[in-house]
Amino acid sequence: MAEILGIGVSHYPPFSGTDENMADVFRNRLRDPGLPKEKLDPAAWPEELRTEFADDEGLASAKIHRESMVEGFRKCMAAIRDFNPDFCIIWGDDQYENFKESIIPPFCVLAYDDMTVKPWAQAQDSSDMTGKPNYWNEGNDYSIDIKFAKQPAKELVSFLLQRDFDVSYAYEPLNHPGIAHAFLNAILYLDFDREGFSFPIIPMPINCYGERVISYRGFISSLNDMDRELDPPSPSPARCFDLGTLVAKFCSESPYRVALIASSSWSHAFLCDKTHRMYPDVPFDRKMYKALQEGDYERWRNTTLDEITDSANQEMLNWMPLAGAMNHLGRKPQWTDFVETYLFNSSKVAAIF
Numbered sequence: 003m004a005e006i007l008g009i010g011v012s013h014y015p016p017f018s019g020t021d022e023n024m025a026d027v028f029r030n031r032l033r034d035p036g037l038p039k040e041k042l043d044p045a046a047w048p049e050e051l052r053t054e055f056a057d058d059e060g061l062a063s064a065k066i067h068r069e070s071m072v073e074g075f076r077k078c079m080a081a082i083r084d085f086n087p088d089f090c091i092i093w094g095d096d097q098y099e100n101f102k103e104s105i106i107p108p109f110c111v112l113a114y115d116d117m118t119v120k121p122w123a124q125a126q127d128s129s130d131m132t133g134k135p136n137y138w139n140e141g142n143d144y145s146i147d148i149k150f151a152k153q154p155a156k157e158l159v160s161f162l163l164q165r166d167f168d169v170s171y172a173y174e175p176l177n178h179p180g181i182a183h184a185f186l187n188a189i190l191y192l193d194f195d196r197e198g199f200s201f202p203i204i205p206m207p208i209n210c211y212g213e214r215v216i217s218y219r220g221f222i223s224s225l226n227d228m229d230r231e232l233d234p235p236s237p238s239p240a241r242c243f244d245l246g247t248l249v250a251k252f253c254s255e256s257p258y259r260v261a262l263i264a265s266s267s268w269s270h271a272f273l274c275d276k277t278h279r280m281y282p283d284v285p286f287d288r289k290m291y292k293a294l295q296e297g298d299y300e301r302w303r304n305t306t307l308d309e310i311t312d313s314a315n316q317e318m319l320n321w322m323p324l325a326g327a328m329n330h331l332g333r334k335p336q337w338t339d340f341v342e343t344y345l346f347n348s349s350k351v352a353a354i355f
């Protein structure tokens with residue numbers, strides 16, 4: 003009989019690195035020639051940012067930030083292990099990794115064959131880890147075996163197409179060896195203690211970065227570099243939400259035990275123009291977090307794309323299908339955690355439904 007577990011986690015790339023490097027996104031912003039000079043003065047920063055940065059450039063805060071995140075990953079992994087799913091459907095963004103100029107699908111289902119991935123040897127630039135030590139001290143030859151639920155993935159695609167939800171699918175990678183960092187990091191972080199992640203997956207990339215996916219390669223840019231020609235937008239929050247509704251229907255009507263996993267942090271400092279890309283829109287994230295805790299999914303579905311881009315929440319689109327699925331199933335979260343930060347690029351939310 004069908005059983006469904008809902009999970010939300012971050013795939014924050016600097017979590018792969020050391021605590022010494024955790025504040026690099028912010029430190030690099032301080033070196034951005036486009037940053038107004040007065041913004042270099044900590045007196046001009048929010049108090050929370052000053053406190054986190056302190057006199058050690060955030061090193062002590064990085065340890066606390068990591069510990070809070072680890073606690074969430076362990077809780078979520080324990081829930082997944084207890085649940086013992088037949089497979090996990092993961093929603094994540096593709097930041098100009100597998101999908102580039104040749105094609106940008108709004109939604110795609112990756113129905114790959116099983117593969118062995120070397121997290122520290124392949125495509126390190128896509129998670130900004132090139133030349134940096136990783137937290138686990140794993141070498142370039144470290145590898146993990148990733149299983150794919152290919153047959154259920156094909157059934158899912160068929161189900162969606164038959165209900166007029168047109169998704170793309172792929173049987174093999176295009177531009178990126180292995181899987182993009184939204185999916186790979188979710189696995190590497192959930193399995194923080196390296197006990198093994200043996201569950202087959204169905205990654206579902208969403209074009210979260212929309213206007214900035216090719217133009218800015220879904221990545222950090224200087225405040226002096228704001229005039230690039232933008233790309234067409236991402237799918238709307240409501241469309242992402244409705245995808246989740248249909249995926250929940252597919253799961254409910256199937257014989258499978260499925261874990262539905264949203265993979266991303268929320269507001270991203272490097273996309274947040276109204277804060278000079280120094281810190282994320284924490285007040286907006288707090289509002290959405292409250293709505294999530296209360297099961298106010300209407301608030302989620304009614305989020306506009308303007309709100310998403312204004313609050314630098316492009317990646318929150320990965321959580322929209324989870325909200326849609328949980329709304330369809332009538333679930334409120336059993337456990338949630340909001341790891342607030344003004345220094346470490348993005349708000350990190352973890353949740354179990």
Ligand SMILES: [Fe+2]
Pocket residue numbers: 013095097184266317
């Ligand atoms: Fe991402």
